[in-house]
Amino acid sequence: MPSSVLIADNSPVMRSIVERAIRIGNLPVSACYLAADGRAALRIAEAHPIDFLVTDIHMPEMDGEELIQALAARPQARPIPFLVASADASVGRIERMLALGASDYLLKPFSVSTLCTRLGKALEAAHAHN
Amino acid sequence: MPTTDTPRAIEAKAALARLVRHTLEVMCFADAELLPAAVAPANAVTACVSFSGSRLGYLQLETEQEAAITLTAACLGLDRSDADLGKHVDGTLEELASVVCGRVMTSLDPTARFEMRPAPALDKANEGIQQTFRLDFGILRAILQLC
Numbered sequence: 558m559p560s561s562v563l564i565a566d567n568s569p570v571m572r573s574i575v576e577r578a579i580r581i582g583n584l585p586v587s588a589c590y591l592a593a594d595g596r597a598a599l600r601i602a603e604a605h606p607i608d609f610l611v612t613d614i615h616m617p618e619m620d621g622e623e624l625i626q627a628l629a630a631r632p633q634a635r636p637i638p639f640l641v642a643s644a645d646a647s648v649g650r651i652e653r654m655l656a657l658g659a660s661d662y663l664l665k666p667f668s669v670s671t672l673c674t675r676l677g678k679a680l681e682a683a684h685a686h687n
Numbered sequence: 688m689p690t691t692d693t694p695r696a697i698e699a700k701a702a703l704a705r706l707v708r709h710t711l712e713v714m715c716f717a718d719a720e721l722l723p724a725a726v727a728p729a730n731a732v733t734a735c736v737s738f739s740g741s742r743l744g745y746l747q748l749e750t751e752q753e754a755a756i757t758l759t760a761a762c763l764g765l766d767r768s769d770a771d772l773g774k775h776v777d778g779t780l781e782e783l784a785s786v787v788c789g790r791v792m793t794s795l796d797p798t799a800r801f802e803m804r805p806a807p808a809l810d811k812a813n814e815g816i817q818q819t820f821r822l823d824f825g826i827l828r829a830i831l832q833l834c
Contacts (some may be wrong), residue, residue, distance in 0.1 A: 568782040570762065570775060577764055615789065615803045644789025648797050665786045666713040669764065 559587035560608035560680055565598035565624060566642070567616040574669060575611055575642070575676075582673035584680060595619025599627050602637065609683050610639035611676065614650065622650070625657045638683035640676060642667070696816055699831055702794040703787075704818045707748075707829045710786050711822070715761040719820035719827065726819045728754070728826045733808040734780035736788045740801030743834040746788040747809050748780055754825025755780055781805055791831065 564575045572591050579586045590605060592598035596618040601607070610628075614621040621641060628637055641654045644665040651662050660679045663672065704721050711717040731749040738744055750758065759779040760767045785803055792799050815832035 568778060568785065570778045570782045573763060573775075615785070617804065620802075644786040644793075645801075646790060646793035646797070647799050647801075649800065665789065666710045668713055 559585045560684065561588040561590065561606060562586050562680075563590045563592065563598055563601055563605075563607045563610045563637075564612075565592040565595060565610065565616065565621065566613040567593050568613070569593075571613065571642070571665075575672065578669045578672040578676060581669060582677055584673070584677050585684075586680070593617075595621060595624035595627070598624050602628060602634075603631075607637050609680055610637050611642055612639055614641065614643040614645045614654075622653060622657070625654070625659075629657070638679070638686065640679045642672070696833075699791070699795060699833065700816045700818065702791050703816060703829055703831050706787050706790045706794060707818060707820060707827070710783055710790070711758070711820075711827070714783065714786070715758045717758060717761060717822050719822055722819040722821055722826075724819070725813075725817040725828065726826055727812070728828055731828075732776060732780055734777065734784040735806045735808050736781070736784045736803050737806035738788055738792060738801050738803045741796055741799040742792065742801065745806060745809055745815075745830070745832045746784055746791065747812065747830040747832075748784045748787065748827065749812070749830070750780070750822075750827040751825040752776075754822055754827060757822075757824045758783070787829065 564572050566572050590601045594616040612621040640661045641659045642663045708719045711719045728751045732755040733749045735747040755776045759776045762779050792801050817830050819828045
């Protein structure tokens with residue numbers, strides 16, 4: 558079943574790369590929503606049914622970790638499965654994001670084909686879980 | 688500003704070389720040959736990222752206009768003649784700089800906590816740790832300034 562995916566990254570180039578990976582991989586995605594920071598992503602998640610989130614960490618306004626915490630704190634909202642795509646390879650950050658429920662932590666730089674494979678698996682797992 | 692021959696600076700210089708090459712190879716399919724001496728690209732397109740937290744400083748990438756266009760096309764999977772390519776050049780170089788910066792920071796200190804944000808081009812680009820690379824289509828210089 559196709560999913561609606563929210564892509565949160567302050568880089569328009571990276572948002573475009575994620576969209577391209579979805580297209581090239583023919584991943585089961587019905588709609589892509591784009592956000593340039595965590596706060597914008599939170600607004601979109603409140604206005605639209607989001608099945609999966611791809612988020613960067615270092616973003617202005619609200620970073621990826623704060624975004625996940627804010628999403629989790631929403632009363633009565635179902636949890637949104639998410640994948641982190643970031644250049645932040647610090648041990649603490651990776652551990653915290655996995656503890657917050659990240660289905661995967663993809664370190665930048667990555668190729669479009671790697672993103673395709675990992676995102677495809679994450680979407681499949683999220684769909685199976687639901 | 689640390690001198691360039693301390694163990695810390697030598698480690699940073701090696702990390703900068705390794706992670707610029709890795710990033711260009713993975714994101715842009717570009718081979719980057721490390722040059723023995725710093726060279727400033729002519730008429731450069733520049734992207735600078737500042738970082739703060741465990742360490743403070745700047746990371747800047749500079750490359751020639753034509754090289755920046757080729758890197759952008761490769762990164763986005765667009766044809767080099769694509770009319771929209773020009774509007775993505777600055778953003779692509781900025782993303783490459785952010786990726787290199789994040790990876791260098793955590794390579795030097797795996798427990799680092801840091802923030803990154805776009806910054807204006809460095810006033811004194813000839814200071815700090817520098818690595819220059821020859822690409823198939825131009826020169827790229829990376830500058831790391833640790834405060």
